[in-house]
Amino acid sequence: MQITKDHIGGLIFLLLSFTYGYYAGQIPLLPGDDFAPFNAQTLPNALTLIGLVLSVGLLVTASRDKADALKLSGYDFSLVAKLLGLVAIFGCALDWLGFFVATVLFLLGGYWLLGERRPKTLLVASLPFAAGIWLILTQLLDIYLAPGRVFSQLFGG
Amino acid sequence: MLDGIFTGLTTAVMPFNLLMVVMGCFAGTFIGMLPGLGPISAVALMIPITYGLDPASGIILMAGVYYGAVFGGSTSSILINAPGCASTVVTAFDGYPLAQKNQAGKALALAAYSSFTGGTVGAIILLFAAPALASVSLSFQSSDYFALMLLGLTAVAAFSGKGQVIKALIMTVLGLMIATVGTDVTSGTTRFTFGSVDLIDGVSFLLLAMATFALTEVIMTVLKGQHREEEAQVDMSRLGSMKLSREEVKEVAPTIARSSVFGFLIGVLPGAGATIASFLAYGLERNLASAKEKLKFGKGALRGLAAPESANNAASTGSFVPLLTLGIPGSGTTAIMLGALIAYGIQPGPRLFVDNPDVFWSVIISMYFGNLVLLILNLPLIPYISKLLVIPRPILIPLILFFSITGVYLVSFNTFDIQMMVIITVAAIFLKLLEFPMAPMLLGYILGGLMENNLSRALTISDGSFSFLWERPLTLTIASIALLVLVTPLLQRLWQHYRHKPFSSPGAEAAVNEGEG
Known part of the structure; x- marks a missing residue:
């Protein structure tokens, strides 16, 4: 299987989303915030979920074309x-x-x-x-x- | 509206603001001319200067830099076939062949006339469209704003070109993630600061814009070894006449008129912008041409030069409509301006023309002066300004790096910001190598805070229910458009994937993905 830029990008963002999600769970909440319709964790949790879905989406639909492989030669x-x-x-x-x-x-x-x-x-x-x-x-x-x-x-x- | 126009006129004709227009146009033309640096980098480099000015002057300066940079980009496209920014890539298609035929002067003049007409037509439509849209949007509630921001974020992805949709969406989410770093304004708790005092206020907008655009673009030229390339010397004697014959004017006039209106309309769409407008206008003009004329395209056709030049300037003006009326940037460059306005404590959107009429109107009025400045001052001076293209890169690059770094440092006086810039630049370079577009990230970052506030308000009002998305017809309409814009390209990609069709995108889309405009 050809590893392309899409695969690398998808994997990086999958890891990033997991890490972000972990730290989102560590955000301290004020007393009673657990039951509030919106708290400091709401958006980060939603972003974690969207990030995971999109990363998996990129991995699944990634290009397998050899031309899309990451080439690092020629760069200084x-x-x-x-x-x-x-x-x-x-x-x-x-x-x-x-x-x-x-x-x-x-x-x-x-x-x-x-x-x-x-x-x-x-x-x-x-x-x-x-x-x-x-x-x-x-x-x-x-x-x-x-x-x-x-x-x-x-x-x- | 007349009161507003007079307010704008009074502010715009103040000597200092006129000076800002002239300075902005000159600085923009110069920076835009440098290959690799586009309008986003040009405007980002201006932010530290605007912090010391009042909001109206600051935005007038940035607007001048914006259309100056679009104009400047066309000069390097025509003279040395090295587009200064993505929106002038098409200009090189017919501009450079003209220069090779010793008609560079004519090409530059036509580019200037087209840019002027495009910009002026755009400004006239903006004068009527912006207040009309702003009046309608005064009735917007937090749920409508949230839906609008969703639309703004998803539209960027939709215009990203084939194969780039998911990457653009991921970058938007990354921008939203970066926006959550720092103190949460609703609860006061800190998020993702890892105990660092320097992160309590979050990642600075200026730092992010400079690191991901100005610094990254310059470093990318070094990475690709472009700093070693010798620029073609601009031979003044070979520029030729700058005059257009009557027949030539007759030939290009309908093209300029068509492309100006078309470019403006494309520019208004959130997420589109000057790059897409220039490519589409060129394509449209080529399709409208007769079979015989079609053969001239790419070999120095005047219509092929006039169309993208009118369209990209009109689109630059058009992208101010969603910025000024809805608070949603129409392009990466206006996203930076949105950030600057927020930094001034001004909330762009429907209330802007009620609360800050001087800013709203003076920006629009100053565009007329800006276009005049570009035509009257830049056109005769362009052969001399273009001499700046021959400054050796080994001298120019450290200077641009210096301005990018000190621009951030002189606002915060915190050296931690410089180290942070280095880290973000490294990440941005790696992402660029993986072909992730940068503009959606910046847009996500800028709209992140506003979106969270509006979502929080809407959810609190509806007692935690997402029913606010379909209770109001307006919210439902905007949210449906956002969903449609989001889902259509994703489904297309999945469909193509399962039919094993290649995702490779043509050159036009590659340029669009550069995200400038």
């Missing part, structure tokens, strides 16, 4: 993982290094990962851009951007 997963890793690091760096430094490093890292190697381009496309955005946010829009814990600990404030 490594680069995507690095980029998403960079985004996650940017998230952490914002707290520690502050908006300006984190932005410069994120942009430099992004350009570098995507193949830009010319030092002049790397600097011109990151430093003035980050400075411009920082100025617009802090001076024009009057948004407070924390300086970053590293700088606060080093220089106080």
Whole structure:
């Protein structure tokens, strides 16, 4: 039997619906809510049921065509993982290094990962851009951007 | 109605709002031009900016971005055969062959005139249709709303194309599931938060929209290695004249008129949108053409370019009808606008034109200005704006990523949101590889809270009985249509499955499944 995208998708949503349904049963109810026509569990329970029916429906009617099999070749997963890793690091760096430094490093890292190697381009496309955005946010829009814990600990404030 | 029009006119002609129209059209044209980024991503990228504006200005800006993006998408379709969004895929069929014949200028001009006419005709019909429908829907009760939301959710699935119905429905349910995360507004209890304080308010709409559209679309271009492709340089000297001869105008005028009205009607249908409208208008025009003219389609036929361009802009305007009058988005893009309106504390729907007439009317009136801006400013500037297409992808992609992330961060100032975006993006990429459409998920998420409130109210009034679904003729009618819309494609799929017919869908449906529009 040919496993296709439909089968994988159906199976994932079947598992998701089971898990969702399990946690739907854990939602705390207020006293007397058990007998109320509508409580915090009503919609989640209904969604669990609909999710299960649709997942089974997808599995039953899934395409068995070889052309619909999941093909992962030809995709650059490594680069995507690095980029998403960079985004996650940017998230952490914002707290520690502050908006300006984190932005410069994120942009430099992004350009570098995507193949830009010319030092002049790397600097011109990151430093003035980050400075411009920082100025617009802090001076024009009057948004407070924390300086970053590293700088606060080093220089106080 | 005249009072409303004057209110709208007063708000729309305020210098700041006019500036928003111009900015929106420019930003939309630019973002829409970038292959891979469609109107949904363009509007999603604007949400953080609109949070600092008043509701009318914010929605005017987003509306400008919407039709600007649809217009911008056609530019990259014509010039480099790389549609900026799904709704301009058809534009490339005849637009690019024209550009290859050194008639890119004419193709761009025709696209601009068609878009302008489509958008303006749409805005005129909207001016009369929206208040009429809104007056009728003032008598709606919670049971009618619940049925309407069911219709909105099921209609999206119905328009998903062959083989995609169940996947679209599953994504709608996923969206509804995500909407249940956080504090339940009726009882105050927390659901699916797993003890995390960051999830008590639920998953932010902005975060979800950015992660599943803007971020995912950009990451998908990297995944497919498209960032390494060199864009075709736009040769200004080869654009040719932008003028259309009298014969050519005569040839395309009936096409533009037909497609504008047709596109608007398709756009009004909940779940349809600019993509479906452009494909159907192209098909209609091809069917109406004589055998000799039919041969020209796909080789640079002016009618083949005018039809989808008029239809997609008219449909963009048409999709505002269900949004403004019923609170149900007609497309993925208007679903994002619905979320933005809710974030403003405005309840879109029948009460909108009573409670917030400035928002209701100014959006409609601003569409006239928007279409004028697209024609007067963008048309002469398009050869220069299209130069932006040559910005190297390794520079452009990190910048778009940066705007997507900081757009979310600068609203919440919570770095947890960025980590959450990464997780949702990974899930969205995997789902896209499995060919699950994203727009129904967002629609389910946005309508989830409203649907639960109305269902809760209707069930409480009817003492827990589902009889509210058939007690009122209006509820029964809407619920029956929703059921019909839901069941018909499902039965078709089952029927085809048991007859062992292939589910493979043609290119048109594949594009429709991209869910843009």
